[in-house]
Amino acid sequence: MIHQKALYVIIGTVAVAALLVLTHVGEFWPFSIYPMFSRGGHPWVRSVVRDVSGSGAAPLWTAIDEASDLPGDPYPLEPAGINQNDIANFVSKSDTWDAKRLGAMRKVFGDALRFRHLLIYRADGNLNDGGQVRVKFTPFILITPDTTYLNPDVALSMSHVEPAQ
Amino acid sequence: MKKLLTNLFDFEREETAGEILAFRLFELGMAYWVLHYAWTWAFYILKIGDVVLPLGIAQHIDISFMFSHHLSLFNAAAITILLGVGFFRLWRFGYVSALLLMHIQYTARFSLGEISHGANIAGMVLLALALGALFFRDSVHAHRFTYGFSYLFLGLGYMSAATCKLVASGPLWVDGHHMWLWIGERTVDTFSLSGQIDYNWLQELTLNHVSIATLILSFGLLTELFAFLMWFKRTRPWIMTLLIGMHIGVLFTMKISFPANVAMLLLLAYPWGSWIDKGLMRMNVSIFDRRKHGRLRFT
Numbered sequence: 001m002i003h004q005k006a007l008y009v010i011i012g013t014v015a016v017a018a019l020l021v022l023t024h025v026g027e028f029w030p031f032s033i034y035p036m037f038s039r040g041g042h043p044w045v046r047s048v049v050r051d052v053s054g055s056g057a058a059p060l061w062t063a064i065d066e067a068s069d070l071p072g073d074p075y076p077l078e079p080a081g082i083n084q085n086d087i088a089n090f091v092s093k094s095d096t097w098d099a100k101r102l103g104a105m106r107k108v109f110g111d112a113l114r115f116r117h118l119l120i121y122r123a124d125g126n127l128n129d130g131g132q133v134r135v136k137f138t139p140f141i142l143i144t145p146d147t148t149y150l151n152p153d154v155a156l157s158m159s160h161v162e163p164a165q
Numbered sequence: 166m167k168k169l170l171t172n173l174f175d176f177e178r179e180e181t182a183g184e185i186l187a188f189r190l191f192e193l194g195m196a197y198w199v200l201h202y203a204w205t206w207a208f209y210i211l212k213i214g215d216v217v218l219p220l221g222i223a224q225h226i227d228i229s230f231m232f233s234h235h236l237s238l239f240n241a242a243a244i245t246i247l248l249g250v251g252f253f254r255l256w257r258f259g260y261v262s263a264l265l266l267m268h269i270q271y272t273a274r275f276s277l278g279e280i281s282h283g284a285n286i287a288g289m290v291l292l293a294l295a296l297g298a299l300f301f302r303d304s305v306h307a308h309r310f311t312y313g314f315s316y317l318f319l320g321l322g323y324m325s326a327a328t329c330k331l332v333a334s335g336p337l338w339v340d341g342h343h344m345w346l347w348i349g350e351r352t353v354d355t356f357s358l359s360g361q362i363d364y365n366w367l368q369e370l371t372l373n374h375v376s377i378a379t380l381i382l383s384f385g386l387l388t389e390l391f392a393f394l395m396w397f398k399r400t401r402p403w404i405m406t407l408l409i410g411m412h413i414g415v416l417f418t419m420k421i422s423f424p425a426n427v428a429m430l431l432l433l434a435y436p437w438g439s440w441i442d443k444g445l446m447r448m449n450v451s452i453f454d455r456r457k458h459g460r461l462r463f464t
C-alpha cells in the first residue's frame with residue numbers, strides 16, 4: 001500500500017517534469033534533461049575582457065588569432081565578482097543590442113567602468129582539419145565610462161541594433 | 166517492479182537512531198547548498214538589468230521585477246525562513262514553498278543566458294523532502310521516500326545526460342579531440358577569469374595523448390549510462406563513488422566544479438546510518454567496559 005502511494009507520487013512527478021522540460025527547451029529548474037557537453041566537436045563561443053584604458057587610440061575592430069596579441073591588459077572577471085559565463089552568453093546569445101541590452105551589459109560591470117575602457121572580445125573556438133584547437137578573438141563591444149561602441153561589422157549581422165549612445 | 170521499489174524505499178524496515186541522525190545531517194546538507202545558492206544569486210541579481218534568455222517561469226512572466234528594490238535579497242530571506250520551517254516540521258508546506266521561491270531566484274539569476282546545472286541536485290533533494298513531507302505523515306515513511314526519490318531522479322538525471330550526448334553526437338562523442346576542444350574552451354574561460362593561461366598536469370597529459378582523452382571521456386559516458394545502478398542497494402555505493410570520481414575528473418580536466426553534486430553524492434552513497442549505529446554501539450560498549458573495570462566513574 002505504502003509502495004503504491006510512493007509509486008503514484010513518482011509517476012505524477014515524472015509526468016509533471018516531462019511536461020515542463022518538453023515545453024521549456026529542456027530546462028525547468030530543478031528539472032533538466034542535462035544537455036551540457038552533448039555536442040562533441042562543435043565550435044564554441046566564449047569571451048575575453050581587456051582593459052584598454054591606457055591605449056588612448058580608437059579601437060581597431062580587427063580579429064586576432066593569438067591570445068598573446070590581444071591589446072591592453074587582462075581584466076580578470078573573478079576578482080571583479082563577475083561570472084564569466086554571463087559575459088560569454090551575453091556575447092553569444094544576444095541577437096538584440098538595443099539601449100536596454102547595452103545598459104544591462106554596463107550594469108554587470110558596475111563601478112569598474114568609472115575609470116576604465118573595457119574591450120570585450122568574442123572568442124570563437126573550433127577544431128581545424130588537423131584536430132588542433134583554433135581560437136579567433138573578434139572585438140565585440142568597447143565600453144568606456146560614458147559611451148558604448150559595438151563593432152560595426154558585428155552590428156550588421158544582428159537582427160536588431162540601435163546606435164550606441 | 167516490487168524489487169525496485171523495495172530497493173529504493175525499504176519502507177518496511179524500522180528506522181534506527183543512526184539513520185535518524187544521518188537523515189537530519191543529509192537534510193542539513195541540502196539546506197546548506199540551497200541557502201548557499203539562494204544568497205549568492207541574491208547578491209548577483211542586483212547586477213542584472215535585462216533578460217537575455219528567459220528560463221522556466223520567466224518564459225511566462227517578466228522576471229525583471231526581481232532586479233529592483235532588493236527583491237532578490239527578500240526572496241533569499243524568505244527561502245531561509247521556509248527552510249527553517251521545513252526543517253523543524255512547523256508547516257508541511259515549508260519545503261515546497263522554499264522550492265517555488267528558489268525557482269524564481271534561479272530564473273532571475275540565470276536570465277543572462279547561462280543555463281547552470283550546479284544547483285539542480287540541491288533542488289531535486291529539496292523536492293524529495295517537500296514531497297515526503299506533503300504525502301507521508303509517518304516520519305519513517307517520509308524519510309525513506311525522500312531517499313528513494315533522490316536515488317531515482319539522480320540516476321535518471323545522469324542517464325539523461327548520457328543519452329543527450331549519444332543523441333547529439335553518437336558513440337563518437339568519446340573522441341579525445343572533443344575533449345581538446347572543451348579544454349580550449351575552458352582555457353579561454355580561465356584566461357578571462359584570471360588573466361592567465363595555465364594547464365594542470367592532467368590537462369597537459371590529455372592534450373599530449375588523445376587516447377587518454379578518449380579513455381577519460383569513455384569513463385564519463387559509461388559511468389553516467391550506468392547511473393541506474395544507484396537504484397539498487399548492493400551497487401549503490403560503487404556507482405555513486407564512480408560518479409564522484411567523474412566529477413573530480415571534470416574538475417581537473419575542464420576546471421568545472423560541481424560541489425553540491427559531490428556533497429549530495431557523498432551523503433547518499435554510503436550507509437551513514439548504520440555506520441553511526443556501529444559507532445554509537447562501540448562507544449556504549451567502550452563506556453560499559455571501562456565502567457566495569459573501574460577505569461571510568463560517573464559522579
